[in-house]
Amino acid sequence: MRVGLALALGLGIALGAQRVATEPGGTRLGLSLVLGALFGFVLQRARFCFFCLWRDFLDTRDPRGMLGILTALAAGLVGYALVLGAWMPDPSGTRLPPDAHIGPVGPVLVLAGLAFGAGMAVSGSCISAHLYRLGEGSPTAPFALLGTMLGFGLGFATWNPLYLASVSAAPVLWLPRHLGYAGALAAGLAALAGLAWLLHRLGRVPADTAAAGAPLTAIFVARWPTWIGGLAVGAIATASYLRVAPLGVTAEIGGRTRQAAAQFGLLPERLEGLDTFRGCATAVRDALLTPNGLFVGGLVLAALAAALAAGQFRPAWPSGAQAARGVIGGLLLGWGAMTGLGCSVGTLLSGIMAGAVSGWVFGLAMFGGATATLLAGRRLRLLP
Numbered sequence: 001m002r003v004g005l006a007l008a009l010g011l012g013i014a015l016g017a018q019r020v021a022t023e024p025g026g027t028r029l030g031l032s033l034v035l036g037a038l039f040g041f042v043l044q045r046a047r048f049c050f051f052c053l054w055r056d057f058l059d060t061r062d063p064r065g066m067l068g069i070l071t072a073l074a075a076g077l078v079g080y081a082l083v084l085g086a087w088m089p090d091p092s093g094t095r096l097p098p099d100a101h102i103g104p105v106g107p108v109l110v111l112a113g114l115a116f117g118a119g120m121a122v123s124g125s126c127i128s129a130h131l132y133r134l135g136e137g138s139p140t141a142p143f144a145l146l147g148t149m150l151g152f153g154l155g156f157a158t159w160n161p162l163y164l165a166s167v168s169a170a171p172v173l174w175l176p177r178h179l180g181y182a183g184a185l186a187a188g189l190a191a192l193a194g195l196a197w198l199l200h201r202l203g204r205v206p207a208d209t210a211a212a213g214a215p216l217t218a219i220f221v222a223r224w225p226t227w228i229g230g231l232a233v234g235a236i237a238t239a240s241y242l243r244v245a246p247l248g249v250t251a252e253i254g255g256r257t258r259q260a261a262a263q264f265g266l267l268p269e270r271l272e273g274l275d276t277f278r279g280c281a282t283a284v285r286d287a288l289l290t291p292n293g294l295f296v297g298g299l300v301l302a303a304l305a306a307a308l309a310a311g312q313f314r315p316a317w318p319s320g321a322q323a324a325r326g327v328i329g330g331l332l333l334g335w336g337a338m339t340g341l342g343c344s345v346g347t348l349l350s351g352i353m354a355g356a357v358s359g360w361v362f363g364l365a366m367f368g369g370a371t372a373t374l375l376a377g378r379r380l381r382l383l384p
Helices: 002-021 027-046 050-060 064-087 107-123 127-134 141-165 175-202 215-220 226-243 251-263 291-310 320-339 344-353 357-379
Strands: none
Touching (some): 027 291, 050 127, 050 357, 064 226, 064 344, 127 320, 127 344, 251 320
Protein backbone atom coordinates (compact mmCIF):
# COMPACT_ATOMS: atom_id res chain seq x y z
CA MET A 1 0.00 0.00 0.00
CA ARG A 2 2.64 2.53 1.05
CA VAL A 3 4.84 1.66 -1.94
CA GLY A 4 1.87 2.18 -4.23
CA LEU A 5 1.22 5.59 -2.70
CA ALA A 6 4.88 6.50 -3.13
CA LEU A 7 4.77 5.51 -6.80
CA ALA A 8 1.55 7.47 -7.29
CA LEU A 9 3.15 10.56 -5.79
CA GLY A 10 6.20 10.19 -8.02
CA LEU A 11 3.98 9.81 -11.07
CA GLY A 12 1.93 12.82 -9.99
CA ILE A 13 5.05 14.97 -9.70
CA ALA A 14 6.18 13.90 -13.18
CA LEU A 15 2.77 14.56 -14.72
CA GLY A 16 2.49 17.88 -12.91
CA ALA A 17 5.88 18.98 -14.22
CA GLN A 18 4.91 17.96 -17.74
CA ARG A 19 1.61 19.82 -17.43
CA VAL A 20 3.03 23.15 -16.25
CA ALA A 21 5.87 22.91 -18.78
CA THR A 22 3.32 23.04 -21.63
CA GLU A 23 2.09 26.47 -20.55
CA PRO A 24 3.67 29.62 -22.02
CA GLY A 25 6.92 30.17 -20.14
CA GLY A 26 6.28 27.01 -18.17
CA THR A 27 9.59 25.26 -18.86
CA ARG A 28 11.18 26.97 -15.85
CA LEU A 29 8.22 26.05 -13.65
CA GLY A 30 8.29 22.40 -14.66
CA LEU A 31 12.03 22.18 -14.12
CA SER A 32 11.66 23.82 -10.70
CA LEU A 33 9.17 21.15 -9.67
CA VAL A 34 11.48 18.35 -10.83
CA LEU A 35 14.56 19.83 -9.15
CA GLY A 36 12.62 20.42 -5.94
CA ALA A 37 11.48 16.80 -5.98
CA LEU A 38 15.03 15.57 -6.48
CA PHE A 39 16.21 17.83 -3.66
CA GLY A 40 13.50 16.58 -1.29
CA PHE A 41 14.24 12.96 -2.14
CA VAL A 42 17.95 13.45 -1.44
CA LEU A 43 17.34 15.34 1.82
CA GLN A 44 15.06 12.59 3.12
CA ARG A 45 17.22 9.68 2.02
CA ALA A 46 20.48 11.17 3.36
CA ARG A 47 18.96 12.85 6.46
CA PHE A 48 20.58 16.02 5.21
CA CYS A 49 19.76 18.37 8.09
CA PHE A 50 22.37 20.93 9.11
CA PHE A 51 21.41 20.92 12.76
CA CYS A 52 21.00 17.15 13.13
CA LEU A 53 24.37 16.46 11.55
CA TRP A 54 26.08 19.10 13.72
CA ARG A 55 24.36 17.70 16.82
CA ASP A 56 25.64 14.23 15.93
CA PHE A 57 29.14 15.62 15.98
CA LEU A 58 28.63 17.48 19.27
CA ASP A 59 27.03 14.48 21.01
CA THR A 60 29.00 11.51 19.68
CA ARG A 61 31.91 13.09 17.77
CA ASP A 62 30.64 11.37 14.62
CA PRO A 63 32.01 13.59 11.81
CA ARG A 64 30.40 11.81 8.88
CA GLY A 65 27.36 14.06 8.61
CA MET A 66 29.37 17.27 8.68
CA LEU A 67 31.79 15.80 6.16
CA GLY A 68 28.75 15.23 3.94
CA ILE A 69 27.91 18.95 4.15
CA LEU A 70 31.49 19.80 3.21
CA THR A 71 31.19 17.38 0.28
CA ALA A 72 28.10 19.24 -0.95
CA LEU A 73 29.92 22.55 -0.71
CA ALA A 74 32.99 21.23 -2.55
CA ALA A 75 30.90 19.76 -5.37
CA GLY A 76 28.90 22.98 -5.64
CA LEU A 77 32.03 25.15 -5.65
CA VAL A 78 33.37 23.26 -8.65
CA GLY A 79 30.00 23.31 -10.44
CA TYR A 80 29.44 27.01 -9.83
CA ALA A 81 32.97 27.86 -10.96
CA LEU A 82 32.29 26.20 -14.31
CA VAL A 83 28.94 27.95 -14.73
CA LEU A 84 30.14 31.38 -13.61
CA GLY A 85 33.29 31.15 -15.70
CA ALA A 86 31.16 30.53 -18.80
CA TRP A 87 28.69 33.31 -18.00
CA MET A 88 31.17 35.96 -16.78
CA PRO A 89 34.68 35.18 -18.06
CA ASP A 90 36.07 38.30 -16.37
CA PRO A 91 34.96 38.60 -12.71
CA SER A 92 37.15 41.60 -11.91
CA GLY A 93 34.64 44.32 -12.77
CA THR A 94 31.88 45.81 -10.66
CA ARG A 95 29.18 43.44 -11.87
CA LEU A 96 28.01 40.42 -9.88
CA PRO A 97 26.85 37.16 -11.48
CA PRO A 98 23.11 37.01 -12.22
CA ASP A 99 20.90 36.02 -9.27
CA ALA A 100 23.81 34.58 -7.25
CA HIS A 101 23.30 34.76 -3.49
CA ILE A 102 26.02 37.28 -2.66
CA GLY A 103 24.99 39.48 0.24
CA PRO A 104 26.34 42.28 2.44
CA VAL A 105 28.76 41.30 5.20
CA GLY A 106 28.42 43.04 8.54
CA PRO A 107 27.12 42.80 12.11
CA VAL A 108 23.52 42.31 11.00
CA LEU A 109 24.48 39.21 8.99
CA VAL A 110 26.22 37.78 12.08
CA LEU A 111 23.14 38.52 14.19
CA ALA A 112 20.92 36.83 11.59
CA GLY A 113 23.13 33.74 11.57
CA LEU A 114 23.13 33.55 15.38
CA ALA A 115 19.33 33.83 15.46
CA PHE A 116 18.92 31.22 12.73
CA GLY A 117 21.23 28.82 14.57
CA ALA A 118 19.32 29.37 17.81
CA GLY A 119 16.10 28.64 15.96
CA MET A 120 17.54 25.36 14.67
CA ALA A 121 18.45 24.28 18.20
CA VAL A 122 15.06 25.22 19.65
CA SER A 123 12.92 23.74 16.86
CA GLY A 124 15.20 20.78 16.14
CA SER A 125 15.92 21.46 12.45
CA CYS A 126 16.66 24.07 9.82
CA ILE A 127 13.89 25.24 7.49
CA SER A 128 14.75 22.82 4.66
CA ALA A 129 14.76 19.90 7.11
CA HIS A 130 11.39 20.96 8.53
CA LEU A 131 10.05 20.89 4.98
CA TYR A 132 11.27 17.35 4.28
CA ARG A 133 10.17 16.23 7.74
CA LEU A 134 6.75 17.61 7.00
CA GLY A 135 6.70 14.81 4.42
CA GLU A 136 7.69 12.34 7.14
CA GLY A 137 4.77 13.37 9.35
CA SER A 138 6.82 15.33 11.90
CA PRO A 139 4.63 16.73 14.69
CA THR A 140 6.93 19.74 15.11
CA ALA A 141 7.41 20.77 11.48
CA PRO A 142 3.99 22.42 10.91
CA PHE A 143 4.44 24.63 13.97
CA ALA A 144 8.02 25.46 13.01
CA LEU A 145 6.94 26.53 9.53
CA LEU A 146 4.12 28.61 11.01
CA GLY A 147 6.66 30.21 13.33
CA THR A 148 8.93 30.80 10.33
CA MET A 149 6.23 32.84 8.62
CA LEU A 150 5.71 34.87 11.80
CA GLY A 151 9.49 35.34 11.97
CA PHE A 152 9.53 36.70 8.44
CA GLY A 153 6.83 39.16 9.42
CA LEU A 154 8.92 40.26 12.39
CA GLY A 155 11.93 40.55 10.09
CA PHE A 156 10.05 42.91 7.77
CA ALA A 157 9.07 45.03 10.77
CA THR A 158 12.67 45.37 11.97
CA TRP A 159 14.37 45.64 8.57
CA ASN A 160 14.40 49.40 8.07
CA PRO A 161 16.27 50.37 11.25
CA LEU A 162 18.80 47.58 10.72
CA TYR A 163 19.29 48.56 7.10
CA LEU A 164 19.81 52.23 7.89
CA ALA A 165 22.10 51.53 10.86
CA SER A 166 24.35 48.91 9.26
CA VAL A 167 23.27 46.94 6.20
CA SER A 168 23.27 49.88 3.78
CA ALA A 169 26.98 50.48 4.39
CA ALA A 170 28.07 46.83 4.63
CA PRO A 171 30.39 45.63 1.85
CA VAL A 172 29.30 42.97 -0.62
CA LEU A 173 32.33 40.68 -0.90
CA TRP A 174 32.69 38.27 -3.83
CA LEU A 175 35.89 36.25 -3.78
CA PRO A 176 36.32 35.76 -7.57
CA ARG A 177 36.42 39.55 -7.98
CA HIS A 178 39.57 39.65 -5.85
CA LEU A 179 41.13 36.22 -6.47
CA GLY A 180 39.81 35.23 -9.87
CA TYR A 181 37.81 32.04 -10.40
CA ALA A 182 40.80 29.73 -9.99
CA GLY A 183 42.01 31.50 -6.87
CA ALA A 184 38.54 31.60 -5.29
CA LEU A 185 37.98 27.92 -6.07
CA ALA A 186 41.37 26.97 -4.65
CA ALA A 187 40.77 29.04 -1.52
CA GLY A 188 37.30 27.58 -1.01
CA LEU A 189 38.44 23.98 -1.48
CA ALA A 190 41.43 24.59 0.81
CA ALA A 191 39.15 25.95 3.53
CA LEU A 192 36.83 22.95 3.18
CA ALA A 193 39.79 20.57 3.27
CA GLY A 194 41.03 22.23 6.46
CA LEU A 195 37.62 21.90 8.08
CA ALA A 196 37.42 18.25 6.98
CA TRP A 197 40.84 17.56 8.50
CA LEU A 198 39.79 19.23 11.75
CA LEU A 199 36.54 17.27 11.93
CA HIS A 200 38.38 14.03 11.29
CA ARG A 201 40.98 14.79 13.97
CA LEU A 202 38.39 15.75 16.58
CA GLY A 203 35.82 13.15 15.58
CA ARG A 204 35.47 9.44 16.09
CA VAL A 205 34.18 7.52 13.09
CA PRO A 206 32.13 4.54 14.37
CA ALA A 207 32.66 1.12 12.90
CA ASP A 208 30.41 0.55 9.91
CA THR A 209 28.39 -2.55 10.70
CA ALA A 210 25.73 -2.09 8.03
CA ALA A 211 25.58 -4.96 5.58
CA ALA A 212 25.24 -4.24 1.90
CA GLY A 213 21.68 -4.84 0.76
CA ALA A 214 19.91 -5.19 -2.54
CA PRO A 215 20.23 -2.14 -4.82
CA LEU A 216 16.58 -1.11 -4.47
CA THR A 217 16.79 -1.46 -0.70
CA ALA A 218 19.96 0.61 -0.59
CA ILE A 219 18.32 3.39 -2.61
CA PHE A 220 14.76 3.48 -1.28
CA VAL A 221 14.90 2.00 2.23
CA ALA A 222 18.34 2.30 3.86
CA ARG A 223 19.69 5.70 4.82
CA TRP A 224 22.26 6.99 2.38
CA PRO A 225 25.76 7.87 3.55
CA THR A 226 25.74 11.64 3.93
CA TRP A 227 28.64 12.09 1.52
CA ILE A 228 26.51 10.60 -1.25
CA GLY A 229 23.74 13.01 -0.34
CA GLY A 230 26.31 15.81 -0.38
CA LEU A 231 27.46 14.98 -3.90
CA ALA A 232 23.84 14.90 -5.03
CA VAL A 233 23.08 18.24 -3.36
CA GLY A 234 26.09 19.82 -5.07
CA ALA A 235 24.97 18.50 -8.45
CA ILE A 236 21.36 19.67 -7.94
CA ALA A 237 22.59 23.09 -6.81
CA THR A 238 24.67 23.48 -9.96
CA ALA A 239 21.84 22.33 -12.25
CA SER A 240 19.37 24.59 -10.48
CA TYR A 241 21.58 27.66 -10.85
CA LEU A 242 22.31 26.86 -14.48
CA ARG A 243 18.68 26.41 -15.51
CA VAL A 244 16.41 28.10 -12.91
CA ALA A 245 17.87 29.91 -9.90
CA PRO A 246 20.24 29.28 -6.99
CA LEU A 247 19.01 26.77 -4.41
CA GLY A 248 16.80 28.32 -1.76
CA VAL A 249 13.64 27.37 0.14
CA THR A 250 12.55 30.64 1.76
CA ALA A 251 11.71 32.93 -1.17
CA GLU A 252 8.16 31.61 -1.44
CA ILE A 253 7.61 31.60 2.33
CA GLY A 254 8.93 35.14 2.61
CA GLY A 255 7.10 36.40 -0.47
CA ARG A 256 3.74 35.03 0.62
CA THR A 257 4.25 36.37 4.14
CA ARG A 258 5.11 39.78 2.73
CA GLN A 259 2.01 39.66 0.54
CA ALA A 260 -0.24 38.78 3.48
CA ALA A 261 1.34 41.41 5.72
CA ALA A 262 0.85 44.06 3.03
CA GLN A 263 -2.82 43.14 2.65
CA PHE A 264 -3.38 43.55 6.39
CA GLY A 265 -1.42 46.79 6.55
CA LEU A 266 1.33 45.28 8.71
CA LEU A 267 4.28 46.20 6.49
CA PRO A 268 6.26 49.44 6.70
CA GLU A 269 5.36 51.81 3.87
CA ARG A 270 8.74 51.06 2.33
CA LEU A 271 11.31 48.34 2.92
CA GLU A 272 14.51 50.27 2.40
CA GLY A 273 16.89 48.67 -0.09
CA LEU A 274 15.59 45.14 0.48
CA ASP A 275 14.80 44.34 -3.13
CA THR A 276 18.20 45.54 -4.35
CA PHE A 277 20.10 42.72 -2.63
CA ARG A 278 20.87 39.24 -3.94
CA GLY A 279 19.49 36.30 -2.02
CA CYS A 280 16.16 34.58 -1.47
CA ALA A 281 13.96 37.34 -2.87
CA THR A 282 10.84 38.11 -0.84
CA ALA A 283 8.97 40.18 -3.42
CA VAL A 284 5.18 40.05 -3.30
CA ARG A 285 3.90 37.13 -5.37
CA ASP A 286 1.30 38.00 -8.02
CA ALA A 287 1.25 34.62 -9.79
CA LEU A 288 -0.35 31.53 -8.31
CA LEU A 289 2.53 29.31 -9.43
CA THR A 290 6.12 30.46 -8.97
CA PRO A 291 9.43 28.63 -9.50
CA ASN A 292 10.33 28.63 -5.80
CA GLY A 293 6.80 27.66 -4.78
CA LEU A 294 6.89 24.64 -7.06
CA PHE A 295 10.41 23.82 -5.88
CA VAL A 296 9.22 23.73 -2.26
CA GLY A 297 6.08 21.81 -3.17
CA GLY A 298 8.12 19.21 -5.05
CA LEU A 299 10.49 18.96 -2.08
CA VAL A 300 7.69 18.14 0.38
CA LEU A 301 5.88 15.70 -1.94
CA ALA A 302 9.06 13.82 -2.88
CA ALA A 303 10.09 13.60 0.78
CA LEU A 304 6.66 12.14 1.54
CA ALA A 305 7.07 9.61 -1.27
CA ALA A 306 10.55 8.67 -0.05
CA ALA A 307 9.35 8.31 3.53
CA LEU A 308 6.43 6.11 2.45
CA ALA A 309 8.68 3.86 0.37
CA ALA A 310 11.13 3.48 3.27
CA GLY A 311 8.47 2.95 5.92
CA GLN A 312 9.51 6.20 7.62
CA PHE A 313 6.23 8.08 7.36
CA ARG A 314 5.25 8.21 11.01
CA PRO A 315 2.78 10.99 11.74
CA ALA A 316 2.24 11.72 15.43
CA TRP A 317 0.07 14.04 17.46
CA PRO A 318 2.19 16.94 18.73
CA SER A 319 2.73 17.57 22.40
CA GLY A 320 2.46 21.04 23.85
CA ALA A 321 6.24 21.22 24.22
CA GLN A 322 6.77 20.23 20.58
CA ALA A 323 4.32 22.86 19.39
CA ALA A 324 5.90 25.56 21.57
CA ARG A 325 9.45 24.71 20.51
CA GLY A 326 8.33 24.65 16.88
CA VAL A 327 6.71 28.09 16.97
CA ILE A 328 9.47 29.75 19.04
CA GLY A 329 12.26 28.12 17.04
CA GLY A 330 10.49 28.92 13.79
CA LEU A 331 10.17 32.56 14.81
CA LEU A 332 13.97 32.72 15.19
CA LEU A 333 14.47 30.81 11.94
CA GLY A 334 12.21 33.17 10.02
CA TRP A 335 13.72 36.34 11.46
CA GLY A 336 17.25 35.08 10.79
CA ALA A 337 16.41 33.97 7.24
CA MET A 338 14.67 37.23 6.36
CA THR A 339 17.39 39.43 7.87
CA GLY A 340 20.21 37.27 6.46
CA LEU A 341 18.57 37.17 2.99
CA GLY A 342 18.30 33.40 3.09
CA CYS A 343 18.72 30.32 5.24
CA SER A 344 21.16 27.43 5.53
CA VAL A 345 20.39 26.54 1.90
CA GLY A 346 20.12 29.97 0.28
CA THR A 347 22.70 32.03 2.16
CA LEU A 348 25.10 29.29 3.31
CA LEU A 349 25.05 26.64 0.57
CA SER A 350 24.29 28.78 -2.47
CA GLY A 351 26.36 31.67 -1.12
CA ILE A 352 29.53 29.68 -0.45
CA MET A 353 29.18 27.85 -3.77
CA ALA A 354 29.02 31.21 -5.55
CA GLY A 355 32.13 32.49 -3.77
CA ALA A 356 30.30 34.87 -1.43
CA VAL A 357 31.98 35.77 1.86
CA SER A 358 28.46 36.26 3.27
CA GLY A 359 27.90 32.49 3.05
CA TRP A 360 30.93 31.75 5.23
CA VAL A 361 30.04 34.42 7.78
CA PHE A 362 26.42 33.31 8.04
CA GLY A 363 27.48 29.66 8.37
CA LEU A 364 29.97 30.29 11.18
CA ALA A 365 27.44 32.41 13.07
CA MET A 366 24.71 29.82 12.48
CA PHE A 367 26.69 26.93 13.94
CA GLY A 368 27.85 29.14 16.80
CA GLY A 369 24.29 30.13 17.63
CA ALA A 370 23.09 26.53 17.40
CA THR A 371 25.85 25.27 19.71
CA ALA A 372 25.38 27.96 22.37
CA THR A 373 21.59 27.57 22.38
CA LEU A 374 21.72 23.77 22.51
CA LEU A 375 24.19 23.72 25.40
CA ALA A 376 22.29 26.38 27.34
CA GLY A 377 18.94 24.71 26.65
CA ARG A 378 20.19 21.33 27.87
CA ARG A 379 21.74 22.85 30.98
CA LEU A 380 18.39 24.44 31.81
CA ARG A 381 16.59 21.20 30.81
CA LEU A 382 14.56 23.00 28.18
CA LEU A 383 15.90 21.12 25.17
CA PRO A 384 16.40 17.38 24.60
